[in-house]
Amino acid sequence: MVSKEQALQLFVEYLQIEKNSSHYTIENYQRDIEEFFMFMNEQGISFTSVEYFDVRLFLTGLYNRNLSKRSVARKTSCLRSFYKFLMREEIVTENPFGLVSLPKKDQMLPRFMYEEEINLLFSAISLDDTAGSRDLALLELLYATGIRVSECCNIQLQDLDFSLGTVLVHGKGKKDRYVPMGDFCVDALTSYIKNARAELVASKGKEHRYVFLNLRGEPLTPRGVRYILNELVKRAAVEGDLHPHMLRHSFATHLLNNGADLRAVQELLGHSNISSTQIYTHVTKEQLRKVYNASHPRA
Template identity: 45%
Template sequence: MIQKDLSEFLEFVSAEKGLSAHTIEAYQRDLAQFVEFLEVKKWALKEIQLPHLREFLASLRKRELSSRTLARKSSALRQFFRFLLRENKVKSDPTELLLVQVKQKRLPKHLTVDEMFRVISMASGDSDLGVRDRALLELWYATGTRVSEICQIQISDFDFQQKTVKVIGKGNRQRLLPVGEVALTWCRKYQDIRHEWIRQAGLKEMDIFFLSPTGTQLSRQSVWKILRKYAKKAGIKRSVWPHMIRHSFATHILRNGADLRAVQELLGHRSISTTEVYTHLDIENLKVMQAKYHPRS
């Protein structure tokens, strides 16, 4: 019965709220833990109250999960119980008084302009894979897309004359992004290689742009490996992960004078407050500059 309610909830958030597949997968994982906990305790959904939820969260804290992860799981519970209440499957929403303390949001980490250029230049284009990787890195940095978005880009999304690419973001929202000439040049070079890979694999022509030599779509994990490979070659010692490219894009164009609202549109943020975190990065940078150069610092 609980599994049926969970399935109906996941169908609801997929159809009614237009959430991305990744968000729905996260809901499923988080709520599956809760359902498993209920089954062990032999509790029915209709009898769940605030103390039951606190006991569940306490069991998660014993696993030393971060406060951010706990907050995400609590958010999933809230959405689930609101759905159950709306469908008259429970008489009240026990999550109304549920509070989870979240640590202060950390500022996003980014690469410097020099580091970013070094990473990209490591994909020299001396081989077919090198050309693909250079096209990937150039386009990624040129547009500030999420890793999931760049993996989904299709040939038909490009308009080489208008120098734009269409991406599908969270909630299946589309946005049209300008692409610089350097990135477009590498994408054009890669097109011929890509076509040859598909032919050699004996496959029909497909629309997904970034492929492996065997003609399969690059996964997010594959793109992460590509990024780490070139970051290591560039001599970057600290950890580098996909979202740092997006953070670097936003930070660099803001520091060069880009309008915050324009950056919001480029990143596909619904709220300007999400984009404003990058202005805090600039404040931190200004503090460093002041401490270094001001005679009274």
């Protein structure tokens, strides 16, 4: 008889090996499943004997906590995948989440930064030290390519092609794509790798192929990237926190606002479906004003 802890471990291994899921995704799945395990303990039921009624009771509890539709949908999808895996492994015979419909998510436009705010971030970087050189290269790459923070942290030296001005990005589900880098990004990366990164490697004695390092000479983590960006926000006096994904949103929004083709942006972002990219077709008030002033005869 497989225990629920063993079942979860098998599922995690499946996500790591077969699905090639990111560390961030796996952490979220584990947290959601462990939350459901706590609910089962409270109800005194086994994970192999969960029924549709139990699932409805669990979901009711989520709504009573005033969780958003997006959060409930994510947890439901996670647990549906978990039980689908358990069925495949013949640990359970039915998927109790199979008949549950996902709640329609609230349509939320992605948060992005205006071009003026991006420029303030760049101006807040001091190039007088190793950290400044790294931070400039990091910000340039994130904004120039729109890559995910996990993809950025996994980039290695051999993935950069300075002659062509491209970076090989290892995306979700083992899907690789080449993304162009602008001249500013190429210059910042070249300077960082030849100088600041070389100094870090030499002083800390931790040679490896990852591009972005922390000040201990170890590969930079997504948490480290978030810290760096939020420190830049404080120095630039930009309002609010800056999540790395906001740079990805800004990349897509600015491209589309300046006339980029939606399909091209889809390829650059690494989206499997065009529907994931269409959320960026919103435009800023400034863009609407520019279009109006340029197009209306009485503007």
